Structures are given as structure tokens and as C-alpha cells.
Amino acid sequence: MSFKAISLFPCHPATTRGEATKLSSSKDRIVWTNGRTVIIRDLKNPSQVIANSGHVQAATVARVSPTGYYCASADAAGTVRIWDLVGEDNVLKAEYKVLSGRINDLEWDGDSKRIIAVGDGRDKFGHAFMMDTGSSTGEVIGHSKVINAVAIRHQRPFRAATAGDDTTIVFHQGVPFKYDKTIKTHTKFVQDVRYAPSGDHFASVGSDAKVFVYDGKTGDTLGEFNDNPHTGSIYASSWSPDSKSLATSSADCTVKLWDIETKKAVTTWKVGSGVNHQQVGNTWTAGDDIVSLSMSGDLNIFDKRSGERPARILQGPTKSITSAIPTPGSDTFIAGTAEGRILSFSGTEYSLIEGQGHSSLVSGLGLASSGDVYSTGYDDTLKEIDLKGSSFSQASTATASQPKSLAIGSDNTVFVAEIKGVEVIVSNQKVHELQTKYTPSSVAAAGKIVAVGGEDHKIRLHEWDGKTLKEVALLEGNKGPVGAIAFSPDGALLAAGDSSGKIILFDVEKRASITSRWSFHSGRIHSLAWTADGKHCASASLDTHVYIWSVAKPMKNIAIKNAAPNGVNAVFWLGDTKLASAGADGCVRTWDIKFHV
Structure with a gap:
């Protein structure tokens, strides 16, 4: 028996209220972080997804080098990892501890050789270094508080700009990078600073809802964009590939497109209203797609030529997937998350189940023969979901x-x-x-x-x-609390997994154990799923592994090691040989299983 990875359906960016979330892009690929995982997704080809979970602490920002060969990602502990994008293994090239605290942003230079990382630290708020040796390439100084963003001019002579909570922007000459001057245009936290691809200008945005543009070589202030301004904190900005336009995302739930020459707002897109629609991050791809991130984790894709609304909205889980089951149809399933959201998946994209859903962790999902789905949550409710309407029904039952x-x-x-x-x-x-x-x-x-x-x-x-x-039998043999049980399709067998990682297979009619040899897991069993013929059973565990067990040959199994970082919470079959696993990282992975006779 053997397996092969087929596809990966990624989690969406993690967001925090009142904070910017860093998005970046390389060609048509969007780059973001969630937990320990870095996601790189191709907008034009959704099946092309990279998920790297090499960080020990929560990843905060990731950017692909201008050459496209490497990705640099940083985390909350001040570590920068540089890893290869060529090949499937994403080989780690280097890892450096550059700050003593959280890294908020990093940027490559135009040669893909130098990196500046900024954030919080006891002794400094930023560090400039060579990507291959880690040796210093100058000083990042001038700030008195946490630095939120950094931008580097990709043309020579190199320049760098950093923006911080001290309401200032510091302009650096390079290389080596050294302090040039402090720019005091904003009156509140400066959330983002970005250089135009041409290197002629850079722009800054802040919590004072203001946008400024500067000369890329000298750092001189050229003006403020005050025509039809935002009414809330601006968290992110990004330049068009031709350097003639700037997109900004704000807590006022709008995305604005600015013309650099006239300094006027050309287009304003209203995404919605309420906290969930606050815009906390954005990026402009080389393919001319403007992508803005909602507080809810939705990725809104805009066409600069038309429309008052997003041209497309990509939805997905932003927290751990806690429960998942297959639904009628080819390669379709439904997943519940730790924040209470439930999403259905069909084709290549998720869609959110609308309506009055759960307010906390989804603890169970079940599909009735009628086609309706039932869900339970830690908000002590049982809810009914109409799959055809992709919405919660009015029916809701409070549990004791x-x-x-x-x-x-x-x-x-x-x-x-x-x-x-x-x-x-x-x-x-x-x-x-x-x-x-x-x-x-x-x-x-x-x-x-x-x-x-x-x-x-x-x-x-x-x-x-x-x-x-009416209780009719007592089955014993498990070594810990029984966290997952599942009947075979004909009801003749019962698999029971416990917190020790052991799975006992019982004969239901005889009320007796058949085998206790399914014991290769080392952590709590979260989920069990039988094949349609009842000959094999898949198990998902906290130990990050998935096993497929054989009833006829209990010692024969397929081991899918490290199927998801932080543990696998759910496993289910999408066909006779296609297995899906949902992880604590919010991603769903599918596997082609070969059962050799």
C-alpha cells in the first residue's frame, strides 16, 4: 500500500483587530501567513499552492525575492528563514535570529541579496543583513518605538524607508544602509510604507487616515492625497506594476485607487460594513489584480477598470479546522473551524455558509440521508444547514x-x-x-x-x-478517553481511538475486540473514517500523522507522516481511493491511496 499527495486547499491569512496584516505577491502568486504556516497561492492556477510550516513560532510576514527563487519569512520570535521555491521540498537555505522580539515586516533589495527585517526588540527595531551569510549590511536606526513596515528601492543607488509607531518615517541611504533623515508627516502610527516598482517614489499610510508620497531618491515629501480621503485607519498600500497608481486599504471598509500624478482618488470600492469588512492588508500583483484582505479573512480581488464591488471574493478558513465531512457530489466537503465558521468546498474554492451560525468552536458535523447537514458548537447549540442554499436554516436547538x-x-x-x-x-x-x-x-x-x-x-x-x-453492552480495552469512534458502513465493525493514540477494532455483534494492533499513533486520535467497502479505516491524530489500516491484515498500514503541523483534526474519504485530511493549520490536503492486493 502507498500514497501520493494530490492537492492542498489553503487556509486564509490570520488577522488581528487593530493591526495590519502583511500580504505580498510575486507575479500572480499571493503570499501570506497563518500560524506557523506560510502560504503561496497562484491566483490564475488555484491548484498551485505551497504551504511551508518550518517556523517554530507564529509566522508574521513572508516575501518572495525579486528573482523568484527564494522566499524569506519571519516570525514572532525574531527569526528569519530563507527557503528555496525551486522544487517541491522547499529546502531551507539559511535561518537567522535578527531581532529579540516580533518581526512585523521584511523586504528584499533589488539584487535579491540583502534583506531588512523590522519589528520589536530590546536592543534594536531593525536589522539589515546578507541573505546568504547573515552578515550586517548597515544600521536601521532612528526610531524610538516599534517599526511596522520597511521598503527598499530596487534600483541603484539603494534607499530604504521604515515606518513606525513613533509616527515617523526614517529614510536610509545605502548600501551599507545608514540613517539619512526623519520624516514627520503623520500624526499617528505609520502602518505601511511601499516603494514604487520604478523606484521614483514611495508612499506611506497611517492610522491618521492620511496618504503621503515622497521622492524615491531624496526622501523629500511631494504631497498628500487629500481628495476624498479615507475616514479610518489605513493599514496597507501597494503600487501598480507601472508605478502610476496606488491602492490603499482602510478600516473604513473601503479600498481606494489613487492617481500618482494628480494625487486624486480615481476609484473607491466599498467592501461592506462592520468589523469583519475592515480592510487590513493588500497587494497588487504583476497580473494587475488588486487584492485586499478583510478582517474576516476574505481576499477581495478588484478590477481597476470597473465595478463598485470586488470582481471576486476568495473565502477560506482562518483558524484550525475542527471538524469536516464529505458532502454529496464529486470532491465536495464541508468544514467547521475553531472560530465557529462553517465553509463548504466545491471545485477549487470555499464558500461561507451564510446566516446565524455558531459563535465558537464547531465540535461536530453530520450528514443526514435527507441531504441536510447538522452541526454542533461550543456555544451549546445544534444547527441545521441547508446545503443547496448554502445557509443555516432557522432551526436551532439549545443543548443541555x-x-x-x-x-x-x-x-x-x-x-x-x-x-x-x-x-x-x-x-x-x-x-x-x-x-x-x-x-x-x-x-x-x-x-x-x-x-x-x-x-x-x-x-x-x-x-x-x-x-x-437502552444500554446493551460495554466494550473495554482503550487506554485513554475515547475521542473518536466510527462504525464500518455495514455496521459490523466499530473502531475506537483514544487519547493515547491506540485504536481498538471491535466486532459489534460479538461485543468483542478483533485487534488492538492499530497502535502506531503517539497522540490523541481525533477522527476515524472507513472506506465504502469497510476493508480499511483511516485515522487522524494530534501527532500530525494519518494512518490507513487494513482489517484483513492488521499489521499492514499506510503511514502519511507529518500530514499537518500541530495535528490532524479530521479525516474523510472523497472516493474509493481519495482521502482528505484537515489540519490544525486550517489547510485541507488530499491523497491518492493505492491499496495493493
Whole structure:
């Protein structure tokens, strides 16, 4: 048995209220960070995605070198990693600890040889160094507070501009980089500074909602863009490939396009209203796409020639995917996240399930034979989702205690395992509640049999007669709290995974263990999924690995090591040989599995 990686569906950028999120681009590729992961996605070819999770701490910014051969990424601990983009392995070229605190931004020079990284530190707020040796290439000084952004002129003579929380911009001569002068145009935090591709100008934006443009060689202030200005903090700016226009993204939920020569706003795009539509980052691709980031994580793509709204909106998870299941159709699935959002996936893109959703972590998803999806969340609710309408229905049921898992019977009966017991819900009405002396942690259903895994390391089998749950058997053998259980499609077998990483396979009719050899995981089992023929079972674990087990040959397995950084939370089949895994990094990966006879 063997496997091959097929595709990766990436998470979207992580955002923080009141802070800018750094986006960058290289040709038609957008670059962003989320957690420890750096994502590089091709807008023209969505299947071309790179995810690199080499950072130990949360990554904060990443930029591709002008040559396109390397990517430099930085994290919250002050480390810069430079890695290869040629080939699939993304080989690490160098790693440097350049600041003692968080790095907010970095920039390459025009030769792809030097890098300036800026942010927060005890002894300094910025560092200039050679990408191949790490040796210093000058000083980044002049600021008294955290530096938020840096820009380097790509033409000789090199120049650099840094912007900080001390409301100033510092202009540097180079190379080696050295202090030239301090520019005091803004009255509040300066959020971003960017050089035009031509090198003739650079622009700055800040929390004072102002935009200024400067001479690229001398640093002299050329003027302010005060025609139809923004009304909120401006978090990001980016230049057009021809250096004639500037795009700015603001907390007033708008993106503006400015003409450099006239210093006037040519176009204003209103994205929406409310906190989720605040614009906190942007980039302008070489293919002439303006991409602006909403606080919600949506990537809004604008056409500079037309429209009052985004031409396209890319949606995706911004937090860990906590639950995921396949849905009817080819390569379609639905995923719930740690922030309570639920998204459906079809083709190459996600779409958000609209309506009154969950306000916190989605703990379970289940597909009924009717085609409707049910979800539970840590907001103590059970909700119904209309997949055809891609929205939550009006139906919502409050649970007695925090739901940990849900299962759906063949007659669309919903069983919810909660901290204090198991509730049975039919047509959004509670029809039965089973109080337990133990704490349930997982539930599965097959026909009239309902299995409940507990924190006491045991599994109880119940019969559902339409009115009550009657306990009929007790299954033992697990070494920790049972976090995931799953019946085979015919209901004859039951797989149970626990917090120690052990999986026990039970014969349901005989109420006996078949094998306890599925024990290669070293962390909590989060999810189990059977193939349609019931011959193999896939498992996802906190140890970052996915295993596919054989019923006929218990010692034979396929090991997909390091399937997702920080753990795999869900695993499900999209076909007879196509497996999908959803990780704590918010990404979904698919794998082609070869079952050799």
C-alpha cells in the first residue's frame, strides 16, 4: 500500500483587530501567513499552492525575492528563514535570529541579496543583513518605538524607508544602509510604507487616515492625497506594476485607487460594513489584480477598470479546522473551524455558509440521508444547514451541556454526545435525554445501535427504539478517553481511538475486540473514517500523522507522516481511493491511496 499527495486547499491569512496584516505577491502568486504556516497561492492556477510550516513560532510576514527563487519569512520570535521555491521540498537555505522580539515586516533589495527585517526588540527595531551569510549590511536606526513596515528601492543607488509607531518615517541611504533623515508627516502610527516598482517614489499610510508620497531618491515629501480621503485607519498600500497608481486599504471598509500624478482618488470600492469588512492588508500583483484582505479573512480581488464591488471574493478558513465531512457530489466537503465558521468546498474554492451560525468552536458535523447537514458548537447549540442554499436554516436547538460530538442515524435521528449525557433530537425537537454517570466524549450510530465513547476509557453500546436509549453492552480495552469512534458502513465493525493514540477494532455483534494492533499513533486520535467497502479505516491524530489500516491484515498500514503541523483534526474519504485530511493549520490536503492486493 502507498500514497501520493494530490492537492492542498489553503487556509486564509490570520488577522488581528487593530493591526495590519502583511500580504505580498510575486507575479500572480499571493503570499501570506497563518500560524506557523506560510502560504503561496497562484491566483490564475488555484491548484498551485505551497504551504511551508518550518517556523517554530507564529509566522508574521513572508516575501518572495525579486528573482523568484527564494522566499524569506519571519516570525514572532525574531527569526528569519530563507527557503528555496525551486522544487517541491522547499529546502531551507539559511535561518537567522535578527531581532529579540516580533518581526512585523521584511523586504528584499533589488539584487535579491540583502534583506531588512523590522519589528520589536530590546536592543534594536531593525536589522539589515546578507541573505546568504547573515552578515550586517548597515544600521536601521532612528526610531524610538516599534517599526511596522520597511521598503527598499530596487534600483541603484539603494534607499530604504521604515515606518513606525513613533509616527515617523526614517529614510536610509545605502548600501551599507545608514540613517539619512526623519520624516514627520503623520500624526499617528505609520502602518505601511511601499516603494514604487520604478523606484521614483514611495508612499506611506497611517492610522491618521492620511496618504503621503515622497521622492524615491531624496526622501523629500511631494504631497498628500487629500481628495476624498479615507475616514479610518489605513493599514496597507501597494503600487501598480507601472508605478502610476496606488491602492490603499482602510478600516473604513473601503479600498481606494489613487492617481500618482494628480494625487486624486480615481476609484473607491466599498467592501461592506462592520468589523469583519475592515480592510487590513493588500497587494497588487504583476497580473494587475488588486487584492485586499478583510478582517474576516476574505481576499477581495478588484478590477481597476470597473465595478463598485470586488470582481471576486476568495473565502477560506482562518483558524484550525475542527471538524469536516464529505458532502454529496464529486470532491465536495464541508468544514467547521475553531472560530465557529462553517465553509463548504466545491471545485477549487470555499464558500461561507451564510446566516446565524455558531459563535465558537464547531465540535461536530453530520450528514443526514435527507441531504441536510447538522452541526454542533461550543456555544451549546445544534444547527441545521441547508446545503443547496448554502445557509443555516432557522432551526436551532439549545443543548443541555457542551456538545463534544454528534452522529446521525439512518432515520435522520441526531444523537449528540455532551459533557453531561446524550441527547436525541428528531426534527429539531428533543425527544430523549440520557443522563450518564461518566462524561461522554464521542458518539457514532449504525442502524439502531448507538455507541458512546467516554472519558472513562470505555464504550457503551445502546439500542434506540425510537423513544429511549437502552444500554446493551460495554466494550473495554482503550487506554485513554475515547475521542473518536466510527462504525464500518455495514455496521459490523466499530473502531475506537483514544487519547493515547491506540485504536481498538471491535466486532459489534460479538461485543468483542478483533485487534488492538492499530497502535502506531503517539497522540490523541481525533477522527476515524472507513472506506465504502469497510476493508480499511483511516485515522487522524494530534501527532500530525494519518494512518490507513487494513482489517484483513492488521499489521499492514499506510503511514502519511507529518500530514499537518500541530495535528490532524479530521479525516474523510472523497472516493474509493481519495482521502482528505484537515489540519490544525486550517489547510485541507488530499491523497491518492493505492491499496495493493
